[in-house]
Amino acid sequence: MNRNKFIWRIFIVAAVLLITYVIVKTILIRSSKKTPTELVQYPKTPPSPPVAGVSKDTSMVQDTARYNALLLHLAHEQPNNKWPVKAEYPLQGALLPYHRIVAFYGNLYTPQMGILGRKPADSMLAQLTAEVEKWQLADSTLPVIPALHYIAVTAQSNPGKDGKYRLRMPGSEIEKVLQLADSAQALVFLDIQPGWSSVQEELPLLKKYLLLPNVHVGIDPEYSMKNRRPPCTTIGTMDAADINYAINWLDTLVQTNHLSPKILVVHRFTEGMVTNYKNIKPLPTVQVVMDMDGFGGVAKKKGSYQYWIAGQPVQFTGFKLFYKNDIDYGGHLMEPAEVLELFPQPVYIQYQ
Template sequence: MIDHVGLAAGDFAKSKAWYAAALAPIGYRVMMEFPAQQAGGQPTAPARPRPVWPVKGPDPLPGAILPNQRIVAYYGNPLSKRMGILGEVPPDEMLRRLDREVRAWARADPETPVVPALHLIAVVAQGSAGRDGMYRARMSDSLIERVYGWAQRHKAIMFLDVQVGKSTLQAELPRLVPFLVRPDVHLAIDPEFSMKRGGLPGKRIGTYDASDVNHAIDVLADLVEKHNLPPKVLVIHRFTRPMLTNANRIKLDPRVQVVIHMDGWGPPWMKKDSYQAYVYAEPVQFTGFKLFYRNDTKRGHPLMTPADILALFPKPVYIQYQ
């Protein structure tokens, strides 16, 4: 007798027929059947509608960067050589390398002007609790000003990236407002290090909900309105489905341009699959793609080229190098 055994099946009818035929010679037959919910499973999910790109969002306001330009950014923190190219090499060398990438993208897609950017992790998730138990470190104003100075001298824009740890966007964004009121400073938020469901940064992958993203949008939209600024860009990192829940509830606002940014590392096929599964499959507004100089290539795989990335659909308009 076989009793209380559960087997997941992609096609219930075919699986049932196969097991019935396979077990019939030894006298087994179906005695009872239960609905999926009662048996501890899930009902068959309805087929997802095919993603629609481009997204029918608000028309770009004057001064908007996207979608008619592409941002190419260098990511990291000057206090660490392990967090990205922004801090891995001396500033002058870093900026020369950024120039090379900008030129490569301009050659690959001459019809789309390239905007260089420095993407600073301004709130850094930590493995230890810190004095306030929030598992994050806020970078000093002087450090932010230093990187902003590099960006200004290089005619680049700047992103401030927030890894909240056990804190919240509500607690972290107000301190960054004096920088975000500048027309060339934009925002990024990283669900990987938002530990709202428990756990510690670096030990498990965190999450944001659409409500968190909408809060960030509201903050930026309010700044744009009050200070008569050009639209802000908001980047949201993503490389798993649970990192961003209820993406279809993100509310678009013409004052804030939202980029869902594929942040996973690995061989090209894996990165393409992640882009398809977590960015293409759940349209929000614009898309981004991240390249890791070290992690993408450490097992002998090639770093994806601009031509490789331009073959994706939709074409990413925010490119980040770490």
């Protein structure tokens, strides 16, 4: 009997200890929980979704503080409701706005299309180097990179065998430009003047070259003849859908092949050359430059830039200077300091 009482007492003590342990643990758990005001505050803007083929390691993230500072620099430290343009940050390796690009434009077959085909290679590259140095002196904030902007698909007055009013440059000519660029440590832009063809038809044919890290793209709405008239008889046009096709095609190229972001230059000097500009969607993999492509007097060039480039913002801006036509049509060749007064400052400068 005494043994049974002893066992019973042990059972009661064990039960009390167990109940005490449960109560104390419950109190501790509840006291450790944070109230809503104590919860971690996450950024209002969620992180970007992962991009296929690109590491999400923080070493791949751009210096966003410098990026923002340079955009303000381009806006003369006076941002407004249009500039800087609000867009996603680019992936690592993006050239803009960390640099300014100074390009020579043309085609090796003819001097009529620009400075690129007007002089022997050595003197042409020496002149490009001199222009780069002038721009670097004018604005030391942005390192200046030389470029060769080569018309790889030229609009023609002759319809050709397929009736498309365009001529594709042979690979041997494109290779010459690539070799020149290598010797000058320059970028290359392959430009498309579609004629009666289209960006959708022509761009994929340049894939071999666009896989190279220093090769980018230009497209020219002036010679996109959707009205089915011969080039140079009227000014052509492209829609945001055409430009977005190029952006999305380049995006796939960059992601699939683990490339740095590509630059897409779109030439423009009238309202009708680009329709539905608000629908153009740059991506972290593709940086879009709207390039003021008109020639003539300074006031006319500035007006075209103000209305159709700065006034209809997409992402970055460019400005073309004509060695011959700007002077022949009542103006002068604008100096870097004059161009840098534009709002916003262009990051892409092209000489024709």
